[in-house]
Structures are given as structure tokens and as C-alpha cells.
Amino acid sequence: MSKFQSRVLELVSAIPRGKVATYRELARAVGRPRAYRAVANALARNPRPIEVPCHRVVRSDGEVGGYKIGKGRKVKLLVQEGVEIRSGRVDLQRYMFKFKK
Secondary structure, three states, X not given: OOHHXXXXXXXXXXXXXXXXXXXXXXXXXXXXXXXXXXXXXXXXXXXXXXXXXXXXXXXXXXXOOOOOOOHHHHHHHHHHOOOOEEOOXXXXXXXXXXXXX
């Protein structure tokens, strides 16, 4: 696993239950603001998808997006954590987690 991938997974582990972050926010937090696709690829390689909660990462428009073990499972996990999903989207104003600079 590369340093970049490890850092992405480390940051994802900091997202608290009931909150989400976007791929773009993660890229910014890693110091590579335009690398949101690389963030998605790092999450797709997550060897421990429940322990390292990559289900808490959504698209910049609030859409839930994909998940290594299924989009339905991602929605279920988010709802169990208290995140409300309407029409396949998360209200980022309400649930967004921002990483400290």
C-alpha cells in the first residue's frame, strides 16, 4: 500500500459515526485537492471496509456513490449511524465532516 493510500485510510478512520466526508474533502485533507479519483481508488482497495469506514465517504453532490461491498450495504450502514438519506443523497450541510487543516 502506498503512503497516499495509507494516509487516505487513516483520515477516513477519523470520520465520526453519523458524519460523512466527500472524496474531494479527503483529497484536500491529504494535500492533493485535485486527486479525488485517486482517493476513490484508495478506498476501493481498503482491505478492511467495515473497520476503516469508507462507507462514510460520499460524492460532492451528496450522492451516496459506490461501495466495495455494495451500495445498498453502504446506505444501510449510514442509516444505522444516523445519517438521513433522501433520494439517494446525504444533506452535506447537516452531516459533512471537515478535516482540520
